[in-house]
Amino acid sequence: MAARRGITIEDVARAAGVSRQTISNALNAPQRLKPETLERVTRLIEELGYRPDQSARSLKSGTRRIIAYPTPVDDPANPNPLMGGFLEAVVASAGEVGYRILLLRPRPGQSQEQALDEVIAARTVDAFLLSDVMRDDPRVAHLTAAGFPFAAFGRTMPDQPQSWVDVDSVQAVIELVGLLAARGHRRVAFLASVGAQPWMEDRRDGFRAGVRRHGLVGQEFSAPGDGPAELVTVTRELLRGRNRPTAVVAAGDWLALGVYAAAREEGIEIGADLALAAFDDLPLTAFLHPALTTVRLPLQRIARALIGRLIQTVEDGATPQAGLLLPGELVIRPSIGP
Amino acid sequence: MAARRGITIEDVARAAGVSRQTISNALNAPQRLKPETLERVTRLIEELGYRPDQSARSLKSGTRRIIAYPTPVDDPANPNPLMGGFLEAVVASAGEVGYRILLLRPRPGQSQEQALDEVIAARTVDAFLLSDVMRDDPRVAHLTAAGFPFAAFGRTMPDQPQSWVDVDSVQAVIELVGLLAARGHRRVAFLASVGAQPWMEDRRDGFRAGVRRHGLVGQEFSAPGDGPAELVTVTRELLRGRNRPTAVVAAGDWLALGVYAAAREEGIEIGADLALAAFDDLPLTAFLHPALTTVRLPLQRIARALIGRLIQTVEDGATPQAGLLLPGELVIRPSIGP
DNA sequence: CTGCGTAATATGAACGTTCATATCGCTGAG
């Protein structure tokens, strides 16, 4: 299709009987205009509904006011339940400062890095927002090498730009273990999923630190996958051992669901017979019976901090000197007992 | 920041000892080049990592290969659980045909329509993708009036462009009621939330049609809000009435969670004492006990159809003549009994 | 060996802005 052309600066200028530059100034440097000219031009702009063409402006200025977010590939049957909330927060934060979010996905047969390069070379965006960042994330290395602005949800290596924001999961899980210790639990189990994502590792580290600090006996279990069946199998094993733990810390609410299911099958009452705490605060946790004690991610603060760092990098050319570690918020509910 | 300028067509042309146009042709009309020139130029493009500047290209051609998606405002504490999966599907479908998704959000103090106008006037995108479309959605009216391409997840009025895709919720709920009737249930309740969203209305219509068709006795209940407490209150009332229904159809999985909670409190066993069916197939439904019978939305088919319609409208200038109604997929699990 | 048709490549203009600079009109010092 063609011909979706609209009102240009020239149209407005002609209508107002002034030059292009005057219109441009009315929008970008109003103090340069005589007040009456400004008023006349502004009204005309309003009336005609003139907006500078984004492409033309970008071509001249080299800036797009767009942030690329390479969306993690997700199983549509089992989507990351935090994605919606995170995107919501990011879009809102970016919108407040006049930026928009462009979702990115490598084309079939294209690598992550190639997809980034394409967008960089085509000058489509000003910066990247990365999430699910691994400790030695190739995307981070790539963007660092290219000298292209980015901000990361998840820590980056010390020799890379420290433009990251992360949740202090270690501390949060230590506190979770502390809650259990305070309630008199001695034997505590940790339920994680396989895979070495840094957030999983952090939660595991937090568990170990908490156990050590409170002198508890800790056991660790791994679920082989995310499916209900596999999960329940592991969990039942966990609950059946000779020295059954009196408390379980699940590395995610998702895993805690397996504990609920297994406990029901084993006739164990969560809250009374077994304390359970988890991580993520998925929306459904309040509906469980008993409701789940968990850690809420401060998604809005995370998003705001990420966008802030991004804008700073893009507009001032200054990379933040240090990452930002935000505390998780303990949400205490009956699943850990009274 | 400035100076993020990169390789231009001119650089490649100079390196290859040919003119701009030859480079342009290598990318856009390769058949015009002598095979050996093409090969030489292509290699050089590859080596230098040249990509046409998106802004310059858009400025000239008037097309952006970007689709705007005005994201529904969402409560971050209780985000729409289908959003992630829908976006995932949309990004994937759009990516396959070389389009990207730009998330849009009205600025503070800006109306939905103004936000659309801004993007249209600034020629930032080629088309809009709308979701959560109401029967007389002002955005649809606005885009129709502006003659701007869009596709809608949710039906539009007959006098508007029929570029929509929707789920045949009526039919799906009729089938749900059919399942219950086949199991001998006579008294069936319908649990909805307040608010007149078309999808809720469809599900209600489906319930009424199903009840009529099978000669059942139907009652309807409305939850005043989405909070666990309010929901459980209504649900308990539903379960306590003199003529307690033997089956419940919840208009969403979310509402069904209230039934699980209330049933537990009332000592009623779902599956055995009470059949329960719902709608949406949230990822957690398989973890419930007993697992929930529900209707799965064909998100990938929906996304593919929406993007297909959009591309057709943008590239051929042809608005589809009729909407597309996709069937929901019944997922039968133990909550409706054996 | 000229001239013609076509294939291959080159050139100028245009897309709609903004930047750098030029011009204009006016006030007030000399």
Next chain:
DNA sequence: CTCAGCGATATGAACGTTCATATTACGCAG
């Protein structure tokens, strides 16, 4: 009365493409 100085507005060029058109190269009929 002249003109420096300044505020207000105008003009030309440039950003990096692609389109329309021009130019060149080449094979071949006459």
